[in-house]
Amino acid sequence: MTTEIITDIAEAEQGSSLWHDAWLRLRKNRLALAGGIILVGFSLIALLTPWIAPYAYDAQNLELGASPPSAQHWLGTDIFGRDLLTQIMYGGRVSLAVGFVATSVALLIGVTWGAIAGYVGGKVDAVMMRLVDILYALPFMIFIVLLMVVFGRNILLLFLAIGAVEWLTMARIMRGQVQQLRQQEFVEAAISLGLPPRTIIRRHLIPNALGPIIVYTTLTIPSVMLLEAFLSFLGLGIQPPQTSWGLLISYGAETMEEFPWLLIFPGLALTITLFSLNFLGDGLRDALDVRRSKD
Amino acid sequence: MWRFIGIRLLQAIPVILAVITVTFFLVRVAPGGPFSAEKAVLPEVKAALEAQYRLDLPLFQQYTAYLGDLAQGEFGPSFKYPGRSVNELIGAGLPVTAELGFYALLVAVIIGGLAGVIAALKPNTRQDYIPMTVAMIGICMPSFLLGPLLVLIFGIYLDWLPVSGWGDIPGDKILPAITLGSAYAAYIARLSRAGMLEVMSQDYIRTARAKGLPEWQVVVKHGLRGGLIPVVTFLGPAFAGLLAGSFVVETIFQIPGLGRFYVQAAFNRDYTMILGTTVFLSTLIVLFNLLSDILAAWMNPRLRAQFGEQ
Numbered sequence: 198m199t200t201e202i203i204t205d206i207a208e209a210e211q212g213s214s215l216w217h218d219a220w221l222r223l224r225k226n227r228l229a230l231a232g233g234i235i236l237v238g239f240s241l242i243a244l245l246t247p248w249i250a251p252y253a254y255d256a257q258n259l260e261l262g263a264s265p266p267s268a269q270h271w272l273g274t275d276i277f278g279r280d281l282l283t284q285i286m287y288g289g290r291v292s293l294a295v296g297f298v299a300t301s302v303a304l305l306i307g308v309t310w311g312a313i314a315g316y317v318g319g320k321v322d323a324v325m326m327r328l329v330d331i332l333y334a335l336p337f338m339i340f341i342v343l344l345m346v347v348f349g350r351n352i353l354l355l356f357l358a359i360g361a362v363e364w365l366t367m368a369r370i371m372r373g374q375v376q377q378l379r380q381q382e383f384v385e386a387a388i389s390l391g392l393p394p395r396t397i398i399r400r401h402l403i404p405n406a407l408g409p410i411i412v413y414t415t416l417t418i419p420s421v422m423l424l425e426a427f428l429s430f431l432g433l434g435i436q437p438p439q440t441s442w443g444l445l446i447s448y449g450a451e452t453m454e455e456f457p458w459l460l461i462f463p464g465l466a467l468t469i470t471l472f473s474l475n476f477l478g479d480g481l482r483d484a485l486d487v488r489r490s491k492d
Numbered sequence: 493m494w495r496f497i498g499i500r501l502l503q504a505i506p507v508i509l510a511v512i513t514v515t516f517f518l519v520r521v522a523p524g525g526p527f528s529a530e531k532a533v534l535p536e537v538k539a540a541l542e543a544q545y546r547l548d549l550p551l552f553q554q555y556t557a558y559l560g561d562l563a564q565g566e567f568g569p570s571f572k573y574p575g576r577s578v579n580e581l582i583g584a585g586l587p588v589t590a591e592l593g594f595y596a597l598l599v600a601v602i603i604g605g606l607a608g609v610i611a612a613l614k615p616n617t618r619q620d621y622i623p624m625t626v627a628m629i630g631i632c633m634p635s636f637l638l639g640p641l642l643v644l645i646f647g648i649y650l651d652w653l654p655v656s657g658w659g660d661i662p663g664d665k666i667l668p669a670i671t672l673g674s675a676y677a678a679y680i681a682r683l684s685r686a687g688m689l690e691v692m693s694q695d696y697i698r699t700a701r702a703k704g705l706p707e708w709q710v711v712v713k714h715g716l717r718g719g720l721i722p723v724v725t726f727l728g729p730a731f732a733g734l735l736a737g738s739f740v741v742e743t744i745f746q747i748p749g750l751g752r753f754y755v756q757a758a759f760n761r762d763y764t765m766i767l768g769t770t771v772f773l774s775t776l777i778v779l780f781n782l783l784s785d786i787l788a789a790w791m792n793p794r795l796r797a798q799f800g801e802q
Contacts, residue, residue: 331507338736339754339770339777340514346758346766347518423634430636431739431755443636450640450744454648464637471632 219408222484229480232473239470243290252280254287255438263456273458275448281459284440285466291441292467295356296422302360303421304414307367312398312406314368315375326372329365337362341424345433355434359421370413374406408485415478419471426467442467496789504778511774512562516555519767567768578768581753588658589749592668592741593734599673600730604680605723611681612688612719613711623681630678635737639671639744658747668745672737676730680723688719721791728784732777 223229242249251271258278266273272281314325341358348354378384378401387397403410426443428434430450435441442463449460549557561568567578607623614620646667647655654664691697692715700714701707738751746752750769757765 330503331510338732339773342739342754342758343515343518343766343770346761347521419632426634427636427736427740431743431758433758446637446640450636453640453644457644460637460640460644464641467634467637468632471634472628475628475632 219481219484223480226480226483228476229484232476232480235469235473236477239289239473240293242286243293246286246290250283250286252283254283256280256283263452263459265456265458272462273456275459276452276456281462284445285442285463288440288442288445288463289466289470291352291435291439292422292425292443293470295352295359295425295441296418299356299359299363299421299425300414300417302356303363303367303417304410305364306360307364308371308403308410310364311368311371311373312375312402315372316379316394316398316402318376318379322372326369329368333365338424338427341428342431342433345428352435352439355425355428359424362424363417363421367410367413367417370409371406374409375402378402378405412478412482412485415474415481419474419478422467422471422474493790497786500782500785504782507778508775511778512559512771513555515767515770515774516558519763520551520554562771567772568764570765571762578765578772581765582750582769582772585748585750585753588747589735589738589742589751592658592665592672592738592747592749593731595665595669596673596676596734596737597727597730599669600676600680601723603673604677605684605720607677608681608684608686608723609688609711609716609719612685612692615689620685624685627678627681630674631682633674635671635675636740636744638674639667639741642667642671643744656744656746658745658749664745668741668747671744672734672741675737676733679726679730683722683726684720687722688715691715691718694718717791721788724784724791725788726784727787728781731780731784735773735777 256279258274261274261278263276264270264274264278270280270282272285274280275284310325310329314322341362344354344358375398384397384401387401392400425434425441426446429441429443430447432447435444437444445463446460446467449456449463453460558568565579567582570576570578570581604627607627611620611623643655646653653667654661655667657664658668659665692711697710697714700710705713735751738749739755740751741747742749742752743755750773754766754769754773756762757769
């Protein structure tokens with residue numbers, strides 16, 4: 198099936214028809230399209246938060262305390278009288294940033310690792326992929342908890358730790374792609390022209406393996422965001438005064454009996470985002486005709 | 493088959509050793525000693541304490557000594573609570589966590605498997621879309637959100653089920669098991685749907701139908717065996733996820749299991765406790781992955797043949 202894509206690309210020559218077809222197919226998938234639109238919207242809101250948030254991030258109103266949704270505070274306020282909508286907007290900045298940055302780290306390591314292993318082949322490949330196999334077997338959730346305990350709860354480390362965990366599948370996918378592409382005539386032609394491996398990997402292999410990479414990236418972001426929220430919920434992730442959706446959910450869960458909106462709205466924000474990412478990922482997979490590689 | 497098991501067992505050993513080594517040195521390079529938080533202690537007391545925890549030895553000797561302890565099944569003492577050991581906590585917490593995990597897995601396999609198979613029998617109809625949409629919600633709804641929501645609805649508003657505890661009041665195991673199991677039920681639904689869809693289009697299924705077998709026999713006797721292989725392969729990673737999930741679920745429902753102890757140790761910076769528990773949990777996860785691989789190989793005749801021939 199992946200060979201189909203590859204031959205598609207090879208035959209299409211201009212290369213644009215695959216992307217055009219994919220776009221036509223994606224446009225028909227309403228759920229995926231809605232997911233994409235919601236994500237763009239949330240990302241824009243996150244970018245513009247400092248200018249469009251209804252209240253200042255640290256504005257308190259202790260007299261007001263926790264109040265249910267009202268005209269002044271659309272999503273209500275927390276026990277310190279802070280506007281929940283503002284909190285969720287700032288929390289979303291952190292949650293989305295963790296999702297995108299950590300996924301980029303994973304993407305960079307995974308694609309490079311997989312491309313080299315698949316291209317060089319032989320013993321180098323065997324050693325590199327054995328290492329991936331061994332790392333795969335490690336219980337990473339526990340390791341991340343350990344890392345956060347040992348080195349303190351630092352957001353930069355969180356990015357790195359999560360990214361370092363998620364690159365493994367990416368490396369496997371990339372290697373498989375590259376191994377198949379290497380058999381193709383245009384790569385053999387590039388080799389016989391004497392192009393250096395760096396150029397071949399960058400100009401010929403990575404662009405042609407883009408479909409599965411895009412799909413898997415879209416599906417990695419939600420699992421990264423879940424991981425961040427999980428750690429923050431346990432108190433091992435994002436620390437106050439910063440906030441994230443996971444942290445807001447954890448505060449909300451503490452006071453949910455009296456103030457259920459403090460749990461429900463941050464929960465909705467996270468769930469809608471994860472939903473959108475998953476639907477978009479599924480849609481892209483169908484549109485680009487990529488086989489399920491994650492399960 | 494035995495060869496396959498042997499190879500996998502040999503592969504597991506370096507992984508477990510790597511876990512032990514990495515964890516040990518990570519914990520040792522952690523900033524702040526175990527006693528630095530406390531008031532100044534007499535030098536003699538400090539020396540005695542350090543000797544007790546072997547901190548006076550060179551690092552490498554500490555490491556080999558720890559390996560020796562592990563070989564005897566001794567996971568080490570607690571830094572924070574003198575007199576308590578990791579073994580004791582594992583003894584107290586493991587049965588609880590194992591029971592919770594077992595129920596959760598039961599929820600996941602039964603509900604998830606059933607939903608997936610039902611959906612696969614009539615793909616792209618309502619019988620397919622409804623369970624699969626519910627499964628998507630299950631995947632997107634993290635346990636730390638689902639748990640509190642279930643407590644809010646069934647524990648507080650409806651007042652049907654207890655909101656916390658474990659084995660104290662009848663019914664208090666239901667909500668934790670559902671909370672922990674639901675995400676896996678959702679994954680298993682998707683996996684078994686995909687697996688069944690693939691298998692049901694195979695030639696041998698057509699043969700079975702051509703023989704005149706009733707449809708339910710085709711599905712149960714011929715379809716399930718092949719269609720559920722992906723689910724069995726998933727059980728290993730699922731187990732690791734269940735353990736991590738138990739951190740959250742046991743915290744939410746105040747269940748005295750391993751997961752809660754681990755989180756508490758993490759908060760207390762009880763290094764030896766973290767070290768011991770990490771090593772124990774990791775070994776458990778590695779062994780479980782092994783078990784699910786072996787089970788999947790045993791269910792898959794192609795893989796069996798491949799290893800039989802070699």
